[in-house]
Amino acid sequence: MADGTRAARPLSPHLQIWRWTVTMAASITHRATGLALSAGAALLSAWLVAAALGPQAYAPVAAxxxxxxxxxxxxxxxxSLTFHALNGLRHLYWDAGRGFALKHATMTAWLVYIGSIILTVIVFAAGLAAKGGA
Amino acid sequence: MAHKGTSTFIAQRASAVVLLPLAVWLAWSLAAHAGDSYEEIRAWLGAPVNAVLMAGFVLAAAFHMRIGLGEVIDDYIHSGLRGLCHAANWLFSAAVGLAALYAAWRLAFAG
Structure with a gap:
């Protein structure tokens, strides 16, 4: 405003106003998993540095x-990795100009949630099997 | 990221496409090596192909991460702190990527 004060303009509605939908949840989860993966990338990098430095540096990380x-x-x-990757594919599909119909977008959002859980179970089962067999 | 919308958009998609196969490789490899001892992990990452794929994943991830975190900063930080946040984001992403590059180089080529 001219006198330097801010007008109390209405804000656009945020999370607590909208009725939840799976497409909205997937969008929020994409960002949340992206943030989680940033921390994960830092941990992966730290694990690699520990492995490169030697057994003494590696032991606490392995523990x-x-x-x-x-x-x-x-x-x-x-x-986070499987969700972000699958939903990233969904984004690339949108970038190609496809999949925007409400029914279609809702279906692919469910597919991403279900698919990411299935993939996580498969990778974890494989990891536990490798661990058990080692 | 003002005035760089199109190049940022393309860079984010291009790094995403690079990351997809590398992420499959990473998830599968980490699962396969879940029970490995230190010596076995050294031997695995000591093979140049694995070290290069690992460094490639973390470098592409750091690049992709810098763009994504930059978007979050632009969405939520509107004060003068924004520039500082972007600088911190650059430093963090560069540190993550360069540390992995150093580690992979040491593991595969410098013993």
Whole structure:
């Protein structure tokens, strides 16, 4: 305003106003998993540096990964990766100008949620099998 | 990221396409090596092909991450702190990528 004060203009409605839909949830989850993957990338990088530095640097990192909390972090990283990758494919499909019809977008959002959970279970089962067999 | 909308859009999609096959490789490899000892992990990452794929994944991820985190910063930080946040984002992404590059180089080529 001319006198330097801000007018109390209405804000656009945010999360608590809208009725939840799966497309909206998928959009929010895409961003949330992107943030989680940023932390995951830093951890992956730290794990690589520890492996390069030697067994003394690697031991505490390996102990963390083997701990119950470490397994939860790994599961979260795995699901974030599969969700973000599958929903990223959905975004690329949109970029091609397809899949915008409401029914279609809702279906692909459900597919991303279900598919990412199935992929996470498969990768984790393979990991536990490799661990058990080693 | 003002005035760079189109190039940022393309860079984000291009890095996403690069990351897709690398992510499949990463998820599968980490699962396969879940029970490995330190020596086995060294041997696996000591093979240049694995070190290059690993460094490639983290570098592409850092590049993609810098764009994504930049979008989040632009969406939520409107004060003078925004420039500082973008600088911190650049430093963080560069550190993640360069650390992995250094580690992969040491593991595969410098013992």
């Amino acid at each position: 963390f990964v083997d701990s119950p909390f470490g397994l939860v972090v790994l599961a979260g990283f795995c699901w």
